[in-house]
């Protein structure tokens with residue numbers, strides 16, 4: 213059975229954790245076939261807080277170092293939401309030191325995911341804007357559930373902010389320059405059929421088949437000898453990653469300057485207020 217391939221690893225935000233005796237990220241080693249599942253669980257919208265980013269990196273590192281694992285399926289435990297992207301509250305009204313720590317964590321997760329030796333398959337079972345989309349773009353293959361609500365894309369401009377160069381590079385490497393340019397400037401969020409057409413995802417399947425499809429795809433990728441696949445992945449991706457590695461501190465300084473501007477703080481606050489008022 214396909215499910216027998218899967219092992220579980222749940223990423224949770226500390227505030228939603230059960231008793232402190234339980235470890236933050238659970239890594240069970242029952243699996244024999246080398247495929248883990250990382251399920252993002254930070255209700256209500258799987259926003260990528262500093263804590264979630266940090267926990268994600270730690271979990272990936274554990275998997276990378278555990279040679280029994282060769283692949284990871286990245287998915288969500290929040291119904292209808294893959295991830296709402298970076299946690300906007302981490303970028304609003306905080307100290308410079310906090311912004312710096314947050315941005316370094318965003319960089320770290322991107323680098324870990326983008327250069328991972330593991331096969332990463334995104335099983336996208338919900339809406340996936342901005343940072344949520346970025347996570348899926350770092351994976352080797354994307355399977356999206358066919359639900360018209362499950363938009364995906366880098367919508368930063370609609371928030372009045374700018375997708376950094378390495379977000380942009382990740383998108384360009386996936387969909388090509390022209391599609392990326394249009395999508396980034398307009399902050400486009402693509403519904404499933406469009407996302408498939410432009411190459412933002414590799415497959416769109418009925419919602420109840422996302423996980424099984426991701427497993428089948430994983431089997432295909434794991435049929436390739438690891439060393440050859442890993443070196444090829446590195447050949448394709450390292451030049452892009454190196455551009456950030458060479459200027460990580462400068463990138464953080466740039467982020468600090470940008471995010472501290474009154475105009476940017478105002479835009480982010482207005483966007484958050486709009487989200488909050490939607491309900492009332």
Ligand SMILES: CCCCC/C=C\CCCC/C=C/C(=O)SCCNC(=O)CCNC(=O)[C@H](O)C(C)(C)COP(=O)(O)OP(=O)(O)OC[C@H]1O[C@@H](n2cnc3c(N)ncnc32)[C@H](O)[C@@H]1OP(=O)(O)O
Pocket residue numbers: 256257259293295296297298299300301339341342343344367368371373374375376377466467470471484487488489490491
């Ligand atoms: C060249 C210069 C470069 C330098 C860098 C400069 C700038 C920085 C760029 C940073 C790049 C940014 C990347 C990002 O990822 S920004 C985040 C973008 N995300 C979004 O636009 C998604 C926003 N959320 C939504 O659209 C919706 O929430 C939803 C995901 C579709 C879910 O809708 P629904 O189920 O109806 O839930 P609610 O909208 O009611 O939300 C529930 C509560 O969650 C709060 N929320 C939502 N998203 C976020 C978020 N990303 N961060 C923090 N909090 C979020 C929302 O306010 C609600 O809160 P409440 O319960 O207190 O009202």
